[in-house]
Structure formats: structure tokens, C-alpha cells
Amino acid sequence: MLADTATLTRADDRSGKPRQPVLLAAEGLQKSYGPVQAVKELNLYLHAGEALALCGENGAGKSTIFKILAGEVIPDAGRMTVGGTEYRPVTASQAVASGVSMVHQEFNILPNISVAENMFLGRMEEFSRFGKVDWHKLYAAATALLKRLGINADPRAEMRRLSPSTQKMIELARALSTNPKVLLLDEITASLDHDDAETLHRLMDELRAQGVGIIYVSHRLQEIFRSCTTIEIMKDGAWVATRPASELDEDQLSALMVGRDLADWKRPARHVSSSQMLEVKGLSGPGFSDVSLSVRKGQIVTLAGLAGSGADEILEALFGARAVTSGEILLEGKAFSGTSIAEAIAAGIAMVPKERAVEGLIDTQPIRFNIGLAGLPKNARGPLVDGGREAAQANLGMDMFRIKARSSADLVRSLSGGNKQKVLLAKWFLTDPRLMLLNNPTRGVDIGVKFEIYDLMLKLSAEKNLAILLASEDMAEVIRLSDTVITIRHGRASGVFEGDAITETNLINAML
Numbered sequence: 424m425l426a427d428t429a430t431l432t433r434a435d436d437r438s439g440k441p442r443q444p445v446l447l448a449a450e451g452l453q454k455s456y457g458p459v460q461a462v463k464e465l466n467l468y469l470h471a472g473e474a475l476a477l478c479g480e481n482g483a484g485k486s487t488i489f490k491i492l493a494g495e496v497i498p499d500a501g502r503m504t505v506g507g508t509e510y511r512p513v514t515a516s517q518a519v520a521s522g523v524s525m526v527h528q529e530f531n532i533l534p535n536i537s538v539a540e541n542m543f544l545g546r547m548e549e550f551s552r553f554g555k556v557d558w559h560k561l562y563a564a565a566t567a568l569l570k571r572l573g574i575n576a577d578p579r580a581e582m583r584r585l586s587p588s589t590q591k592m593i594e595l596a597r598a599l600s601t602n603p604k605v606l607l608l609d610e611i612t613a614s615l616d617h618d619d620a621e622t623l624h625r626l627m628d629e630l631r632a633q634g635v636g637i638i639y640v641s642h643r644l645q646e647i648f649r650s651c652t653t654i655e656i657m658k659d660g661a662w663v664a665t666r667p668a669s670e671l672d673e674d675q676l677s678a679l680m681v682g683r684d685l686a687d688w689k690r691p692a693r694h695v696s697s698s699q700m701l702e703v704k705g706l707s708g709p710g711f712s713d714v715s716l717s718v719r720k721g722q723i724v725t726l727a728g729l730a731g732s733g734a735d736e737i738l739e740a741l742f743g744a745r746a747v748t749s750g751e752i753l754l755e756g757k758a759f760s761g762t763s764i765a766e767a768i769a770a771g772i773a774m775v776p777k778e779r780a781v782e783g784l785i786d787t788q789p790i791r792f793n794i795g796l797a798g799l800p801k802n803a804r805g806p807l808v809d810g811g812r813e814a815a816q817a818n819l820g821m822d823m824f825r826i827k828a829r830s831s832a833d834l835v836r837s838l839s840g841g842n843k844q845k846v847l848l849a850k851w852f853l854t855d856p857r858l859m860l861l862n863n864p865t866r867g868v869d870i871g872v873k874f875e876i877y878d879l880m881l882k883l884s885a886e887k888n889l890a891i892l893l894a895s896e897d898m899a900e901v902i903r904l905s906d907t908v909i910t911i912r913h914g915r916a917s918g919v920f921e922g923d924a925i926t927e928t929n930l931i932n933a934m935l
């Protein structure tokens with residue numbers, strides 16, 4: 424029997440502070456996909472003005488819970504209430520009508536229509552008269568909302584013209600346009616640049632002050648402690664613990680999530696060879712200018728910049744995916760004029776891009792097809808793909824990255840977000856590259872796997888002499904991994920740091 428939610432307070436709240444009433448209650452939630460039990464008997468309570476971080480490893484069931492709460496997935500069992508009223512949405516619009524809105528982990532936009540239409544998607548009848556859209560009214564409403572939220576975008580612009588970060592903020596505006604009582608945010612900052620992430624955290628504070636309840640999923644622990652009041656940890660679809668955020672620190676939270684202590688992880692002592700793999704001299708192109716850098720065999724060099732700094736563009740240019748207007752690239756001392764991705768791959772360069780959904784994976788294909796994709800020539804037998812070899816490679820990748828799936832025949836779209844990212848990493852690591860370009864490789868990956876990826880990068884660079892050029896917005900990651908850090912600001916190198924000079928203060932000063 425579901426508790427009386429108008430008066431219910433958390434069962435495990437021992438802080439002694441008076442609590443707001445429960446806004447959303449879910450009890451005994453269950454959901455299976457075939458033999459996979461994504462959510463097992465889960466209880467969850469969200470209070471007015473609370474920001475609840477839902478934490479757990481990749482595949483723990485967080486997105487599935489969100490989809491249940493947002494009416495996109497119907498649970499096999501369990502009961503929910505919102506504001507004390509029975510809540511059983513079977514469509515997203517029913518959830519919105521009950522005051523529950525969600526921003527998804529993946530992009531959920533229509534690129535070829537305007538920002539304003541994207542903001543009021545599914546509600547255009549509110550701006551129509553006699554079957555015709557009242558554009559003036561629509562743009563006025565969009566302008567007012569964007570202004571109120573502090574989002575800088577032209578409501579008339581075509582959505583695809585916006586940066587991914589602004590597109591995500593438009594999705595947030597869409598969710599907030601319905602004045603939700605409960606807001607669900609799934610890994611939203613993975614797509615946001617620094618300024619938009621700041622705006623989001625400010626908005627979260629304001630919404631909480633207005634009594635909105637927020638459930639927040641992110642693998643960035645710092646953000647959780649910045650904006651969340653309560654932390655709920657789950658593992659393999661089941662509840663593990665609920666704590667006030669003030670009672671935990673990052674190390675304790677990591678330990679609760681992955682079941683082991685990661686606080687004493689140390690980078691092994693390293694010896695880097697003196698032979699150059701990559702030299703870049705005075706490289707300029709759209710988004711970056713006059714960039715010089717070098718990466719030796721077995722070295723990890725990091726481009727550290729705030730999102731939008733130009734680091735992404737530099738990696739893309741080195742992978743032949745972006746035009747270069749001047750400058751020189753040398754690979755092992757020889758000029759490399761790669762103007763296409765195919766040439767870059769043939770030269771032994773691999774790249775893990777930032778936007779896996781757009782650039783990296785074919786969602787509707789099995790894991791093994793996706794892992795095999797980058798190594799297609801190696802897996803070929805004449806004009807055909809050697810299925811046995813492809814499957815063997817996929818199994819190796821699945822083991823290496825602990826990809827959570829039943830088999831390599833599972834479609835990528837059935838995987839959790841973090842496991843998709845692991846497929847992308849496996850795909851490129853297995854091509855045996857000489858130079859690896861990694862753009863925020865641990866985005867969306869849980870803290871346990873993050874450290875496994877670090878170990879793998881350090882191992883491959885030490886044992887196989889793999890040269891790695893990393894771009895990362897995660898300061899702790901930059902400090903843990905880099906032999907050399909080049910800070911990037913406004914498309915230019917603004918500093919070079921090595922050894923003890925790689926400190927958070929030094930890097931941030933050079934990045935800002």
C-alpha cells in the first residue's frame with residue numbers, strides 16, 4: 424500500500440530537519456527487458472524543493488527509472504503518486520500534464536525547424552488560430568521564456584545552426600515551459616559548455632527555491648555536490664542507500680557506487696620515449712589558430728580548455744574531419760597532409776569523438792558490427808566481412824571495457840548511455856592505432872569504468888608506445904593522466920605545463 428504522500432517524509436531521514444511534503448513517490452517499481460531486470464523493486468521519494476541525485480554505475484537503471492517517471496516506459500509493477508494523486512502516465516504528454524518533465528541524455532530535437540517550434544514542440548496548437556500558426560505570438564512567447572531563463576538564442580533561428588550546448592538548453596527551456604512540479608535531468612551537462620552549465624546550476628537553485636523537485640543524473644560528482652541536496656545510490660536496478668549530500672564526500676560516494684575504494688588510485692611512474700609521433704606547427708583553421716604542439720610515442724598530452732575553447736576543432740582537424748587553412752602536421756617526422764578521415768585512419772590515427780550519437784555509433788546495429796566498423800579492412804575476407812573474426816574482436820572489446828550486455832549481438836540502442844560510450848572506445852582501441860585522439864572519452868562513463876579506462880590508456884601508452892592526444896574538460900582527469908598539458912583559450916594555446924606545474928590553479932588560470 425502506498426504511503427499517504429501528503430504527509431510522508433523520508434523513512435531514512437535522521438537529520439531532524441523539518442521536511443517538505445513528498446512531491447513524487449514511487450514504490451516497488453520494476454521493469455525488465457527480456458531477461459534483463461533493469462529496475463528491481465525500487466522505492467523513490469522526492470520532496471518539494473529537493474534536488475535528488477540518482478547515482479549508480481552504467482546500466483544501474485537510472486535512465487529506465489526516468490523513462491518510467493516521464494511516461495515513456497510502462498513499469499511491470501509498482502505504484503506512483505504526484506502531489507498525493509495516483510500517477511500512471513502512459514505517454515510523455517500525460518506526464519507533462521501531471522507536472523513531470525524530462526530532459527533526455529540523448530538529443531531530442533528537430534534540426535530543420537526553428538528554435539521556437541522546438542521549444543513548444545507538441546504544443547503548437549496553443550499558438551495556432553483557425554489552423555494557422557500565429558508566428559508573432561510564438562516568437563514572443565519563446566523570446567520571453569529564453570529571456571527569463573537567461574538563455575542566449577534567436578527563437579527564429581533554425582535549430583541545426585545552434586551549438587550542441589545551446590540545443591540542449593533549448594530542450595531545457597522546452598521542459599521548463601510547462602512549469603513542471605518535477606524536473607528530470609538525465610546527464611544534461613555532458614552536452615553543455617561551461618557558461619550553459621553555470622546557467623543550469625543557477626536555474627536549479629531558483630527552481631528549488633520555488634518548490635520544484637529535481638531528480639538529477641550525472642557522472643560528474645562535483646556537480647552533484649554543487650547542486651543536489653540528497654543522494655540516492657542504486658546498483659543493478661536496486662536501491663543501495665539514500666543520504667543527505669552534506670553527509671558524503673566524493674570518495675565516499677564513489678565507494679558506495681562501485682563497491683570499492685578509488686581514493687588511492689595513483690598514476691604509475693612513467694618513462695616516455697624521446698621519439699616524436701606527432702608534431703603540429705602553426706596550425707590554423709576555423710575555430711583555432713597558430714597551434715603548435717608535439718606528442719612523443721608513449722606520451723599522453725592533453726588539450727585542456729573549457730567547453731567551446733577550440734580543443735574539439737583541433738582534434739577534428741588532426742583527424743582530417745575539419746579544414747586546415749595553414750600550418751604543418753608531421754607524423755614520425757614526415758609531412759602528413761591528411762584531408763580525409765580515411766587518410767588519417769590509414770596513417771594509424773584513431774579518434775573517439777565527443778558526440779557519440781552523431782559521430783560515433785550506428786544505434787540500430789549490433790555491438791559487434793559497431794566495434795568492427797573501424798577495423799573493417801582487417802575483418803574482411805574478400806568482399807565479405809569475416810563474421811568469426813568480427814565476433815572475436817567484439818568479445819575482446821566487451822571484456823576489455825566491461826560492456827554490460829547479454830551478447831555482442833545486442834543492438835547498441837538497447838544499451839545504457841555509458842555502455843554505448845564503452846562500445847565507441849572499444850571500436851577505436853581495437854584498431855591498434857599509433858596515435859589516439861580522445862575527445863572527453865569518459866563522458867557519461869561511471870566512476871569505476873573511468874578508472875579502468877585510465878589504467879588502459881596508461882598501459883597502452885607504456886607497453887605499446889601509443890601516443891595519446893586527449894581533450895578533456897574534466898580537471899581531475901587532466902591532472903591524473905597527463906604527461907604534458909596544453910591549455911587552450913579562444914582557439915589558441917595559452918600555456919604549457921609539465922610535472923609538478925600541472926595543478927588545478929595553474930590550469931584554470933590559463934584556461935579562463
Ligand SMILES: Nc1ncnc2c1ncn2[C@@H]1O[C@H](COP(=O)(O)OP(=O)(O)OP(=O)(O)O)[C@@H](O)[C@H]1O
Nearest residue numbers: 456461481482483484485486487837838839840841
Ligand atoms: N530498450 C531496451 N532494451 C533492452 N535492454 C535495455 C533497454 N533499455 C535499457 N536496457 C538495459 O537496462 C539496463 C539499465 O539501463 P539504463 O539505461 O536504465 O542504465 P543507466 O543507469 O541509465 O546507465 P548509464 O549510466 O550508462 O546511462 C541496462 O542493462 C540496459 O542495457
